[in-house]
Each structure stands twice: as C-alpha cells, then as structure tokens.
Amino acid sequence: MKIFISPPNSLILFDLVERFGHEPLGAMAAIQERIDNIELDMPPMNVTLDDVIGGLKYAGVEVPSGIRGRLSLWGPLIDTADAAIIVEDPPFSFGCVGCERSDEMVKYMLHRRGIPVISVKYPENSEEAKAAVGRIKEFLEGLK
C-alpha cells in the first residue's frame, strides 16, 4: 500500500515504512521527477507555472506562495495515498526549513480524504521512540 509520510522528506519514516513492507510516498519522488524531466534551476525552490496552477487545487490564491508551492508537490501524493503517518511537532519543522501552515493543510487534506491516518508524537527519549515505532508497526501491519 502507498503510505504518505509527514514530514514528507523524513529519513526515519521512509525507512520504517519500507522496512514494514509498504511503499512510502515522500517528497523526494516528486522532486526527482522535476529534476530528471524538467530543466528547472533548483527544484523544489523553483517550480513551473503548471505547478503553481496545480497548487490552486489545494490552496486558494490568497494563501502564501510557499504553502501553495509545497502543496503542489505534496497534494498529488496525498491524492494517491492509501494511508498516512503524521509525526507531530518534529523539531526541524520549526524555523526556516519548516512551515506550520502547510503541515496544518496536509493534516486537513488527509482527514478530509478519510483514509487511515496515524499521528505519532516526535520521540524525545528511548521509551517514547519504542512507543512510536511500536504504534507505526501495528498500524502498518494492520493495513495488510
């Protein structure tokens, strides 16, 4: 099954989903498509006009361009996902590399689609990590 991961470029989530026998849907596939097939300067920092128009399906014109740009990449992945894993409050989603509003939109879109979604707290110690991995494993095994 295709599992959307949030944060979509997370190494840990990507590895866990593959390890437990599913196909992870991360941002890397969408970015690679633009690198290999379209001559863009530096995706995902640069997008095409088609991406901007495509982003309008997921976020209105009044939404800041950063959110719309992100959703133009992540939106089609959410549309094709069979399930999703969300990690709440990862430290790297705060600051210049992250976007809280995009994360909120992703959660909203996933819940609106009605697919199975699991929210896991970002682990801060070994016991929390054990619970997070255990919950993700149970979730993924239950999907088969």
Add this chain to the structure above:
Amino acid sequence: MSEERETRVFMITPNSMITPDQLVREIHAMGKGVTVKETCYGTLAEGPRESVRGVLKEIRKKHPYDIYSKVRAYPAGDPRRCRAQHGTKPGFVQLEAEWEALPMIQYGIQCCERGEGFDVPREKEKLSAEEFKKICEAVR
C-alpha cells in the same frame, strides 16, 4: 518518478561501529554496478533502480539496525547540492536532527522485533491557574 535512476542515502547510526569507508567498500564488493559516494553520515548509492534495491536488500540483511535509508531526489555529486562544489544543502538540518534521533529509533525497532510491549506516552496537559499560582508563590 524516473525509472532509470535511483539515488539512495544510506545513513549510519551514531552508535554504530561501521564507518562510511567500510560501507562504501561493502557496496563496491557486492558488484551491483552502482556508483557509491562516501559522505560524512554514510554513503550515497546511485544506479539503475533494480541494482540500488538489490544493494538495499543486502544491507538490510547484513546490518538490520545500523543503517537506515531513503531515496534522494538529486543525483550524487550534483553541483546544486554537493558541498565540495559550494552547493547549498537545505535538507541537511533535518538529516542532522534525524541522525541524532537514530539510536532511539534503533532501540525502538529492536524492542519491537523482540515483541516487547509499549506504553503510549501521556500527552502534556495545560498547567492549571492554581498550580501556576503555587509555583509563582514558591519562588517569590
């Protein structure tokens, strides 16, 4: 996604005894015909998708808890990303944070493999006004 090329990040956990150099040699020794680049956190392996998946399978079998992997969008050594050519690396902040968290994840996976149970951590509750008042008065 392109069917021809797959570039994979192989990241070694900080508490592992494997070095990036050893990992590069191991991947070369597999003879799968992939290009391997040594990095500070592990290696990048690039080649036809089937070959790279073959490398991943063998690494998973040999080092199930020491090495973690994900697909990378940019080719290995791409001047837009490669530090040696003064490229930017906007995703490195996250890679670094996840590298630090890998020993905890490793512990979690090992516990799951042993079939150990787990307690779901309680969510932090908001501080009540009375409690907050007590703290303020205690340090006054």
